[in-house]
Amino acid sequence: MVPGLSYSRPLSSAALSRNRPMQLTINGNPAEVAPRPGQCLRTLLREHGWYGVKKGCDAGDCGACTVWVDDNPVHSCLYPAFRAKDRHITTIEGLSPENGTLHPMQAQFLAAQGFQCGFCTAGTIMTAAAKGGAMRTPMERVLKGNLCRCTGYRAIRDAIEGRRHVQEDLPGASVGRSLGSPLGPALVTGQARFTADEPPLPGLLHLKVVRSPHAHAQVLAIRKEAALEVPGVHSIFTWEDVPQHRPFTSATHDDYHVDPDDTLMLDRVMRFVGQRVVLVAADSEQAAALACDKIEVDYEILPAVFDPEEAMRPDAPILHHGKDAASRISHPERNVLREIHGENGNVAAGFEEADVIVENTYATHRQPHVTLETHNSHSHLSPDGRLHVRTSSQTPFLTKVKLVYLFNLYPENLHVYTERVGGGFGGKQEVLTEDLCVLVTLKTGRPARWEFTREEEFTATTTRHPFRVKVKLGARRDGTLTAMSMRVVTNTGAYGNHGGEVLGHSLNEAFAVYRCPNKQADGYAVYTNCVPAGAFRGYGLTQTAYAVECAMDELASTLGMVPAALRRKNMIQPGDTLLSIWPHPGDLEIGSYGLAECLDLVEAALASGRGEPVPQSPEWCTGQGLALAMLDCGPPTEHRSEARIDLLANGSYQVAIGSAEFGSGSLTVQRQIAATVLGCPVESVKMVTADTDKTPYDTGTFASTGTLVGGGAVLAAAKVLKEQLLRLASRYTGQPIDSCQLSGAAVDCANHPLPLSELLARAEKEGHRLSAVRRAYAAPRSVAFNVHGFRVAVHRITGQVRILQSVHAADAGQVLNPMQCRGQVEGGVAQGIGWVLREDMQLTPEGRIANPTLRHFRIPAMADLPETEVYFAHTHDRIGPMGAKPMSESPVNPVAPALANAIANATGIRFTDLPLTAPRLYPTLAHRPTLPAQDIALS
Amino acid sequence: MDLHHITAQQSPQTPDEVQTWEPGLAWLAGGTWLFSEPQPVLHTLLDMGNFNWPSLQAVEETGLEIAATCTIAQLHAFGGSTGVPASWQAFPLIQTCCESLQSSFKIWNEATVGGNLCLGLPAGALISLAVALEGTCVLWPRQDLPRSVSALEFVTGVQQTVLRPGELLRSIHLPASALRKQPAFRRFSQTQEGRSSALLIGTRCPVTAEILLTITAATVRPVQLRFATPPGARDLAASLEAAILPTAYFSDPHGTADHRRHLVHYFAPQIIEELA
Numbered sequence A: 001m002v003p004g005l006s007y008s009r010p011l012s013s014a015a016l017s018r019n020r021p022m023q024l025t026i027n028g029n030p031a032e033v034a035p036r037p038g039q040c041l042r043t044l045l046r047e048h049g050w051y052g053v054k055k056g057c058d059a060g061d062c063g064a065c066t067v068w069v070d071d072n073p074v075h076s077c078l079y080p081a082f083r084a085k086d087r088h089i090t091t092i093e094g095l096s097p098e099n100g101t102l103h104p105m106q107a108q109f110l111a112a113q114g115f116q117c118g119f120c121t122a123g124t125i126m127t128a129a130a131k132g133g134a135m136r137t138p139m140e141r142v143l144k145g146n147l148c149r150c151t152g153y154r155a156i157r158d159a160i161e162g163r164r165h166v167q168e169d170l171p172g173a174s175v176g177r178s179l180g181s182p183l184g185p186a187l188v189t190g191q192a193r194f195t196a197d198e199p200p201l202p203g204l205l206h207l208k209v210v211r212s213p214h215a216h217a218q219v220l221a222i223r224k225e226a227a228l229e230v231p232g233v234h235s236i237f238t239w240e241d242v243p244q245h246r247p248f249t250s251a252t253h254d255d256y257h258v259d260p261d262d263t264l265m266l267d268r269v270m271r272f273v274g275q276r277v278v279l280v281a282a283d284s285e286q287a288a289a290l291a292c293d294k295i296e297v298d299y300e301i302l303p304a305v306f307d308p309e310e311a312m313r314p315d316a317p318i319l320h321h322g323k324d325a326a327s328r329i330s331h332p333e334r335n336v337l338r339e340i341h342g343e344n345g346n347v348a349a350g351f352e353e354a355d356v357i358v359e360n361t362y363a364t365h366r367q368p369h370v371t372l373e374t375h376n377s378h379s380h381l382s383p384d385g386r387l388h389v390r391t392s393s394q395t396p397f398l399t400k401v402k403l404v405y406l407f408n409l410y411p412e413n414l415h416v417y418t419e420r421v422g423g424g425f426g427g428k429q430e431v432l433t434e435d436l437c438v439l440v441t442l443k444t445g446r447p448a449r450w451e452f453t454r455e456e457e458f459t460a461t462t463t464r465h466p467f468r469v470k471v472k473l474g475a476r477r478d479g480t481l482t483a484m485s486m487r488v489v490t491n492t493g494a495y496g497n498h499g500g501e502v503l504g505h506s507l508n509e510a511f512a513v514y515r516c517p518n519k520q521a522d523g524y525a526v527y528t529n530c531v532p533a534g535a536f537r538g539y540g541l542t543q544t545a546y547a548v549e550c551a552m553d554e555l556a557s558t559l560g561m562v563p564a565a566l567r568r569k570n571m572i573q574p575g576d577t578l579l580s581i582w583p584h585p586g587d588l589e590i591g592s593y594g595l596a597e598c599l600d601l602v603e604a605a606l607a608s609g610r611g612e613p614v615p616q617s618p619e620w621c622t623g624q625g626l627a628l629a630m631l632d633c634g635p636p637t638e639h640r641s642e643a644r645i646d647l648l649a650n651g652s653y654q655v656a657i658g659s660a661e662f663g664s665g666s667l668t669v670q671r672q673i674a675a676t677v678l679g680c681p682v683e684s685v686k687m688v689t690a691d692t693d694k695t696p697y698d699t700g701t702f703a704s705t706g707t708l709v710g711g712g713a714v715l716a717a718a719k720v721l722k723e724q725l726l727r728l729a730s731r732y733t734g735q736p737i738d739s740c741q742l743s744g745a746a747v748d749c750a751n752h753p754l755p756l757s758e759l760l761a762r763a764e765k766e767g768h769r770l771s772a773v774r775r776a777y778a779a780p781r782s783v784a785f786n787v788h789g790f791r792v793a794v795h796r797i798t799g800q801v802r803i804l805q806s807v808h809a810a811d812a813g814q815v816l817n818p819m820q821c822r823g824q825v826e827g828g829v830a831q832g833i834g835w836v837l838r839e840d841m842q843l844t845p846e847g848r849i850a851n852p853t854l855r856h857f858r859i860p861a862m863a864d865l866p867e868t869e870v871y872f873a874h875t876h877d878r879i880g881p882m883g884a885k886p887m888s889e890s891p892v893n894p895v896a897p898a899l900a901n902a903i904a905n906a907t908g909i910r911f912t913d914l915p916l917t918a919p920r921l922y923p924t925l926a927h928r929p930t931l932p933a934q935d936i937a938l939s
Numbered sequence B: 001m002d003l004h005h006i007t008a009q010q011s012p013q014t015p016d017e018v019q020t021w022e023p024g025l026a027w028l029a030g031g032t033w034l035f036s037e038p039q040p041v042l043h044t045l046l047d048m049g050n051f052n053w054p055s056l057q058a059v060e061e062t063g064l065e066i067a068a069t070c071t072i073a074q075l076h077a078f079g080g081s082t083g084v085p086a087s088w089q090a091f092p093l094i095q096t097c098c099e100s101l102q103s104s105f106k107i108w109n110e111a112t113v114g115g116n117l118c119l120g121l122p123a124g125a126l127i128s129l130a131v132a133l134e135g136t137c138v139l140w141p142r143q144d145l146p147r148s149v150s151a152l153e154f155v156t157g158v159q160q161t162v163l164r165p166g167e168l169l170r171s172i173h174l175p176a177s178a179l180r181k182q183p184a185f186r187r188f189s190q191t192q193e194g195r196s197s198a199l200l201i202g203t204r205c206p207v208t209a210e211i212l213l214t215i216t217a218a219t220v221r222p223v224q225l226r227f228a229t230p231p232g233a234r235d236l237a238a239s240l241e242a243a244i245l246p247t248a249y250f251s252d253p254h255g256t257a258d259h260r261r262h263l264v265h266y267f268a269p270q271i272i273e274e275l276a
C-alpha cells in the first residue's frame, strides 16, 4: 500500500518558501507578490488595493471575503496566500470583464436592491455568480456560507432570482417611489469605500490591545520589556499614559449628561473579561499581535458578580466603588446605575377593581449587534497640524465632541468623518476604537489604525441589555385593563453606557400603547461584571414589549378572550394622550394612527391559509400568535440635524447633511425628499454626508432619526432654496412668481424656461448665494406602530420550532420608499427571529463569552428565515416630513412576543425566558402528557 | 485569517521529506480549519499540496479508497455520480454526510476529508461516514512503518485522535461489504444548515441482516452498536445507556448534553424500525 517509504532524506532546502516572490494574476493583472508565511489570500489582495474583498469574520463563516481562484469560489480568509501562485484570482472588482459594464448578477442586485449596508454584497455576488454557485439548488444551501445582518435575505433571494423592484424616477415626484440607493452601483462593483478600505498612509501604526482575562481584577504590574523587543513594535501604552482624572462614557448622545462618566481609556481596574489593559502600536498587525502575547500582567483577582439581582445585594462586589456625583451613577455602592420609579393613577386601587389578575416574570437575553463590518477607525495628522479621524460610526459629530473632551483639543483642529459604514443597529453609537487611535497619533505623530476582530466584536463592544421583567396586569371580566405594573431589572454590564436611557425608554411605550388609568413601574439598571450593554434597535422597548405582550396573551387566555380582541379593547385610539407611568404627558403625540389597520391586516393574513403547510405528523403541534408595539419617532433627548443645499454651477444640487449612512437608507430618502421639492430627478442631487468639515451638525443616525430629523432638515432647506430660486426666476423673467415652477435643470416661468445654470450665474453676479440651511429637531414626536403575527409548528419531542407563516404590518405614515421600507421591516424581523430562536451568547462561570465566533454564535442564514409578508397601513403623519414616520428601528419590537405567543398557543405552555431554542424547550414539552388546547382561535 | 504566529511554511514534495518532528509543526491540508482561528502554538505549516495522492479509487469488489487529501467537493461530486456499482446501496450517505457539515460548498472546494477526520470534532460528518461504513484509516507515522486503525477507533475524544506527533492520515478505505448495506440516516441541527447536534446512521447487512448503529455529533467520540437482530425498544435503550455514559454526551453552544441524549434515544428506535 505504501511501498518503501524512506525517511532518510532531509527536508530539502528548496522546499522552504519563506517570502519567496511568486506570480499570479488578479482580475487579469499580472502581479508579483511575496506572501508572509501564515498569510491568507484576503489580506494579500487587500494589500494590493482590492478592497472589494471584505472581512466580516476572518474565519470562513460569513462569506464577505469570497473570491474566485481559477473560477472556483473560496473564502479568501481561509485560503493560504502562497497557494495563489500561478493562479487567476477574480474579485468583485474584476467580475465584469469590460470596464463600465455590469455582470448580470451585479445588475440583478441593483435591480432588486439586494443589500442595505452592502458590506456582504460583494461576497454574496461572487458566490451567486460563480459556476456551481447559483446554478445549484436549493439557494439557501448555496448561500449557507454568506451571512447578511441587514436584509433578512428576501431582497438577496429576489436579486439572485432576477426580480426587479427598483422603479423609474419621476422627476419632482420621487417621494413614494422605490428608488435605489445612490451608493448601489458602487456597492455591487466593490468600489464603495468602507472605513478600512483606504491605502495605508506612510508610517501607519496598527493597534492591538491586551484584553483582561478576568471579570474583575486589579492590575498590579505590567511588564512590557519583552514585547518592546518584538521587531516592528513602536510603542506600548498603559493606564499610566492616559489621564486618570478624565472619565467618560463610550455612549454618544447630544447631551452627554444622560450617560454616566464611568470609563477610562485605559484603567487599572478590570470589570469584565475583554476590557482593554494594554495598548500596543506597531508597524504591522502581526507585530502588534505578537507583542500582545509577550506582555505580562499581574492581577489581583477580585470577586465578580454576573447577575443583576445579586449585584444589588448588600454583600455583592462593588464595581464602581467610590465614584462620586460627577460620574452620574445613581448608587455606586449598590451597583445601581439608574433607578426609576413612577406611578400614574393608583395601581393598588386598579388591582382592587380587577376581576382577573395575571402576573409573571419574563427574561430576555443578551444579543450582540453583529454588524458585518467590525468597528474600526483610523487617524492621522495633516501637515497643517489638524487631526483627521475616519470611523465606522453612527455619530461622527458626537464622536468629535467626545474626542475633543478626552484629549483637550480645539474643536476646529479635529475632523471626524465616515463614509460608507457597514451596519450599525445601535452598536456604533459608541466610541470604542477612535480614542486609542487618537491617543497613538497624538503621542507618536503617526497615523494609526485599529480594526476589531470578530471576536472583539463579541467580547469587547456592546450588546442588547438582558432584562428581567415582572409584569402584573389587572382587568375586568370584559377585558378592560384596570392596572398595569412592572418591575424591570436590566443588566448593563461593567459600564453604564446607554443603560439609564435604555431603562427609561423601556418603561414607556410598552405601557403607553394601552389605555389604562393606573400604571406603575420600578426600574433598575444594574452593573455586573459582564460585557457592557448598549444601544440596540428598539432601545429597551424590545425587551419590555416582549414581557407586556406575552402578559397580554396570558391575560386573554385567563379571560377566555381572543388575544387580538383584548388588544383592540384596550389599545390607544386617535386623539388619546400617551401616558405611561408618569402622570404628565411628554412631547409624544399620535401624529397618525394606523394601529387598528395593522392589527386587522395581520389577523386577516394569518387567517388566509397562506404559508407553509401544517406538518401532518402528530409529533408536531401548531399554533399562532401576534403582538403589537408602538415606538416613539425619535429620542426623548435633544436631537437635531442641519441640512445645507447648494445649487451648483451645472444646475444640479448638493445636499450636505451630517447624518451617517450605514444601511438604514436615510440617504436615499433624504435625496428623494430634496428632489421632490426641487422638481428634479434624484440623479441631480448629490449627497455629502457625515463629515464634520463638510456638513453641518447632526446628532447622529440613531433612534429612528435618519428620515425624521435628517429628512426634516432636508425638506426645510429644500423648501427655502426653492422659494429663493422661484423668486429670482420671476424677477429675471418678469413673469409672476405663481407661474414659475422648478422643472429639472430649469425654472419654467409661464413656459419661458430659465436654465438654473444661467440663473445661478446671474444671481452670483448680483452677490446672491443660492444656498439654504435649515435645522430640524426631534420634537414634537409622533409614534409608529408595528404588529407581527406568526403561525408556527413545534416538534413535541425534539423541541424544534418551525415558522409556517410570518406576517408584519407597519404604520410608517406616508411610505417614502416602499422597497426600502419593506427591507427595513424584513431586517428588523430577521433580527427578532434570530434573537428568539437562535442567538444564544453563552457565558462561562468565569464570565467569559463561550462562543465569540460566527461559527458558534449563529445569526440567521438564509435557510433560517421565512419570507415575511409585509403590509403598510395607509396613514399620513402630521408631524413627520411629508407625512412619513421612521421605520428602521421599530419592526423588531413585536417579533419576539408574537413568536413566543405562537409557541405558547401551539404547545399550551408559556415559555417565559428567551431564547426559545430546542434544548430549552424540549424538557417541558416532553413532560406534558396531554395535548395542548388547540381550540383557542385567534380571530 | 492571517496566522500571526506562523513564521515558516514548507512545501515538501513527499511526506518522507519531513523526517523529524517537533511541537509547533502542523500539516496543512485544505487549511480551512487552521486558518479559521489563531494558532498561537504553531510556528510552521507543512503544505500537503504537492503529494498528489489520487483522490478516489472505487472498485466494486473491494470498495472505495479515499485519499486524506481528497477535497470534500470532490467527494460530494463523486457521491452524486451515476456510474457507481448498483449494489452499493449505502452510497447516498456520501452526499448526505457532506451536506451535514456546517461549512459551505466554497469551503468544500478546499477542505479535505482527511482534515475533517484529523480535526476530530463531534460534528465531523465525514467521521460519521467513515465510521458507519466501517472504514479503515491508513496512517503514516514519521518514524515507523504505516499502520491502520478502524475509523471507529481513530477519533478518541473531542479534537483528539490516535495520531501521534507528525503522523499523517494517508487514506480511508470503505469496504465494499459496508457500501452494500442498506442505510438509514437521522440528524438534528438547531439551525437549518447548521452544525449537527446529533447524527445517527444505521446500516443493515443484506446477507446477515445485522444492524450497525453509529452515533456521532451527540457524543464526544463516535459510538457504534451492533445488533444481530433488531432490538426491542427496551433493549435498545438499555444498550444505549450501557454504551454511552452520561459524561460521554457532548455539550457546546450548538446543543446541551441532555438534549443530545434525548435526541439519540428518539432517533435510534426510528433507525431500527426503518431497517428492521
Ligand SMILES: Cc1cc2nc3c(=O)[nH]c(=O)nc-3n(C[C@H](O)[C@H](O)[C@H](O)COP(=O)(O)OP(=O)(O)OC[C@H]3O[C@@H](n4cnc5c(N)ncnc54)[C@H](O)[C@@H]3O)c2cc1C
Binding pocket: A059, A060, A061, A078, A855, B026, B027, B028, B029, B030, B031, B032, B033, B034, B035, B036, B068, B069, B100, B101, B102, B103, B104, B107, B110, B111, B112, B113, B114, B115, B116, B117, B118, B119, B121, B122, B123, B124, B125, B163, B167, B168, B169, B170, B194, B195, B196
Ligand atoms: C465555516 C466552517 C464550518 C465548518 N463546519 C464544520 C462542521 O460542521 N463539522 C466539522 O467537523 N468541521 C467543520 N469545519 C472545520 C473544518 O473546516 C473541516 O473539518 C475540514 O474538513 C478540515 O479540512 P482541511 O483540509 O481544511 O483541514 P486543515 O485546516 O488543513 O487541517 C485541520 C487539522 O487536521 C490536521 N490534518 C489535516 N490533514 C491531515 C492529515 N492527512 N494527516 C494528519 N493531520 C492532518 C491539520 O494539521 C490540522 O490540525 C468547519 C470549518 C469552517 C471554516
Ligand code: FES
Binding pocket: A054, A055, A056, A057, A058, A059, A060, A061, A062, A063, A064, A065, A066, A075, A076, A077, A078
Ligand atoms: S471574512 Fe472570510 S468568511 Fe468571513
Ligand code: FES
Binding pocket: A115, A116, A117, A118, A119, A120, A121, A147, A148, A149, A150, A151, A372, A422, A423, A663
Ligand atoms: S447588507 Fe448584508 S450585511 Fe448589511
